[in-house]
Amino acid sequence: MNTNNKTGQSTGIKIKNNWFAIVVSLLFLLFPLVIKNNYFIDVAFFFGIYTLLGLSLNIVLGEVGLFDLGHMGFAAIGAYTTAILNTSFGIPIFVLLPISAIAAAIFAYLVTSPIIHLRGDYLCIVTIGMGEIVRLTLINNPFGITGGPNGVFGIDFPSIGNLLIIDNSVKFYYFIWVAVGLTVLALIHLQDSRIGRAWNCIREDIIAAEASGIDVRYYKLLAFVLGAALAGVAGSIYASKLMIVSPESFSFMESCMLFCIVLIGGMGSIPGILIGAAAISLFPEIFQTFAQYRMLIFGAALVLMMMFRPGGVWPRQRGKIQTESILVKTGKSEI
Amino acid sequence: MKRIKNIFIVLVIVTLCLSVNALAQKDPVVIGLQGPLTGSAAVEGEMAKQCVETAALMINEKGGILDGRMIEIELVDDAAQPRAGALAAMKLVSMREVVASIATYGSSVTQPASDIYEKFNKVNIAYGATVTGLSERGLNYFFRTCGRTDTQGIFFAEEVVPYFGASRVAILHDNTSFALGLAEEARKALLDAGEAELVYFDAITPGESDYTVPLTRLRETNPEVFYFTGYFSEAGLIIRQAREIGIDAVFVGGDAAINEDFIRIAGLEYAAGCYMTQEALIQYFTNPEAMEFKEKYQATYGTLPSSPWSVYAGDALMVLAEAIDKTGSTDSDVLVDYLKNEMEEFPSITGPIGFDEKGDRVGTGINLYVVNDDGSYSIVER
């Protein structure tokens, strides 16, 4: 049977009847039942949040190779959109999820379109600046809507009437991992589409990409907008989980962590992102016992990681997966 | 497909590494302590840990509680981050089976943590979360040994300002949850009192070094009293720079503003003659508990804790131990009932402690202190 099918045709359909996918989803389903401990389920939840954020940054940094060290800014927009609209107008979270995504996307479009032409490190500092501007503005409580340093309190749980109320660790766990699952599916599809290829071309050689008919500016913006929208979703879920959003959750340091997630895992590699997110979110918990030495170890670990796996722990494997030739299949080939 | 397979493998690995850690161990009377051991507020967490351990020592040396059971502290770092705070709380309740928890420093971290403790019916006592709203959410298991910003703000407006007979007051805060809260309560109280005029109200960014700009602005409004509600390490810089650009208004600090570090940073020449509205300044307490605490703390760490919050963490442990011992129970509801109804004037490190229905501490005596020329403090008698 033809499981290792890289190009367009019908991967999407295949996933449904593919036993790998079934095992994976089973694993997801079983985890909270196997490990009943709420703490681990919460850790797994935040692992999911970081995975989602990592995937969102991966679009910008991994696929298109744009340095973005202010990505948490987008998540902040999403989180605060949810927090503010929910607390002051009581709009349910599930309604706010797409709204937050759109808000973050629009924000991303507005701030990045004037600077999208910047190269490498200049883009990098501008995104840092963008992230800091967001954070500082939130702290300064413009029009008294962001609650300043205290943030916004008392966000509802996501719920659909009384049918479904996500109010405990297990439900939140499923909530985030379903979101991650769908995102992964979508991104796998994108990677194998002309859009994914266009992104990679830009990363590989911007001029050749332009010369191959790719509208570089458009696809860069698309990446930012898409990445921001995903980050917005993550922020929104994050807000409803903690029931509070406050500026310190969206610091420059956090953006750096996302950057590390993508590079630890391997640029543009989806399983890589899972590993990276696991490293970033589990490490501090596992090393709790080291108390104040823990970040010390973490720093050293980052260096070692890059020393021994500069390409990431699980870089994207290109071409390793063989496609059966359409020509051969359709008998048009001389070979 | 290959990629799906990879993801699958990754997940297996992760699950394994989670499950391995799942083997948690138990212990008789375990009290949780949550504090920022890393990150920007690390200094507070460090001292809170030291204070609580000292308090635990005091109790255990007397043979522990519940005839002979020792108190064990389960320490978890929350890095002054809401996310880490929530995780820390979850860890304490669902892994360490703590009887109750001392949590935590910083209002925006305490918020999600207290929500979790509430959900799992665990008594949690905050030691550095003074935002008024925290205890207004109808939580049953939330307590705090630290005061609320509003009491201190009112104290400043109604006691301190008249004491100096000031008619022009300037307030500066540093946009941290605590300082902003205090500053706003003080402003509110000032307007209510209507005696003095608030000529200046602004924020600085903590962690920076040069505050001459806001100070120059402040100078232009020539106030008579200058109230800084932020933390000691900025306060030290601010008093220096204020005096150097020729502000001679009376300097009053909030209760996070003035301590040894403040004096070291400001230099005695500038620190002397500064005032502060202060709740619990440990070096100033003379009650036996405080003396014993100071003696033990000094013995272990050489100095005294430089922030009031950490001492409140010590208080929290004393209070919990007392409640458990008296009720002979570790059941949260019994403890809540005792703390809210039975416990009155319990002699703790920072003086008598009791709690009202909201879990706020009653009877915290706020005072106005002055820094003497030799760097010691004394209460200003009004």
Add this chain to the structure above:
Amino acid sequence: MEKEVQELKETMVSDTEIVLETDNLTKRFGGLVAVNRFDLKVTKGKISSIIGPNGAGKTTVFNVITGIYQPDDGQYFFKGEKISGLKTHQILSKGIARTFQNIRLFQNMTCLENVMSGQHARSQSGLWPSIFRLPSQIKEEQKIQEIAERRLEQVGLIAYKHELAKNIAYGNQRMLEIARALASNPYLLILDEPSSGLNDKESEDLMNFLDEIIKEDLTILLIEHDMNVVMGISDWVTVMDEGKKIAEGKPEEVYSDPIVIEAYLGKEEEEEI
């Protein structure tokens, strides 16, 4: 598929015989005038070449025509339509594809992916169809892959289709780049020193290949250094020196033109020094 290509061509073909025309093209870099009032006419279905010593401004002409540089003066037309000022990717979708002097492949993508990318402008599946794998998108992907594989076969690289572009031999990389350009199904193919770095055998094959593809309703404009290659295959040669056109004509005419020999060889000697 043949039919579709045909249709595509129909839309692109205009009555004029002149495919590409530059008028008084000028490009300066600071003080240096790289291209100086340069006029060029490229005739349909023919292989035209620009020759000239290093630094004559040949590549700059290409970069201007393909919109990578904006000219300081002058205009250029594609099939009678003014295309000056268009962006590079727009010019490609008009039907002008190019290769680069120093090969510019997508190094870390497979040969197949490289050639598939070449068809970007000839496909249109948007974000949502791609995310949801709509039938239309799947169908298009298959078409893209099929065309890509044809092109790879044509340049004899089908065997390497799953190799990363950076891992194949230099000569093959040149052919791959041409395949990528052809994949966009261009009307005019611009090759920048395609034979540089190739051994005699390889450039021999290259010439035959060009002779081959010119048959499929295509026009080729190439820069060459190697006189023999140019003389071998060109129908029309334009000689450039110091940004100016100094001669043009049939290969043999140009070959015997004293001015050319003087300017050209003169420069060559300087180069050796």
Add this chain to the structure above:
Amino acid sequence: MKLVIEQLLNGLTIGSFYALIALGYSMVYGVMKLINFAHGDLFALGSYLGYTLLVMGTAYVTSTLGIWGGMIAAILVAAIGTGVMGLLVERIAYRPIYPTGRLPAVVSALGVSIFLQNAIMVVWGARPQAYTSDVIPSYMLNIGGLRITVLQILILLLSFLLMGVLYYIVQKTTFGAAIRASALDRETAALMGININLIIFFIFALGPALGGTAGVMVGIYYRRISFIMGWNYGLKAFTATILGGIGNIPGAMIGGLILGVLEMLGSTYISTPYKDVFVFLVLILVLIFRPRGILGEKVAEKV
């Protein structure tokens, strides 16, 4: 008017700190094309080294060398210490990683930064430390109502002196030419017989050394030092570097000074809490119109 002059002076002072740190970023970036995120923490380290010598060792240092001697000693020690540390960092954390591309190096730099910051916290404690008054002279000048500390003037002089010297080295000497050459194109420079390793050695020793000097001066001037100051100053200095045009030595200096002044003026005339927002907005605006910074020259894309 008085206000403006005061703020300009303060702006220049803090700007000169930014500039000194920015030089380190810029030199390293110029040659290695690497954003040395650890640089800010090296600066903090310098500050702590000076503190250790001056405050903890007052008895020996200040008492024997006198106040001025003590400060000079502190600056020297900090400069040397951070210089050595800079070289160590390059050897351990960067050199093995350069060949594998720029991004891994950036992550490694982040790692080093986190490591250093927490190392400082573990060694000197999380409490902010202070350069105490007894080791620092505090004379006031009063020029026409302007109150300026002698220290401020000296610090300005010293920073400008250092920048001047560096400027001379880089722009006027053959060695400087070598540095600039390798900044343009390392490979070619190497082919031209320039000893790249020597240059790397130079920039990774000198950059942090300048930072360390700035660290001590910040301590002396503002008194308060803390283990997180590396991030704050580092971020600002990096901003300054980009503002001036990264990899461009005079650019870094000018960027730093402009940033300092901007900060002060923005804070004075716009809003104190929003001053950093203002600073970053200016940066973004500058980059929109001059994508390579104020002094960064436009390089034509090689096709």
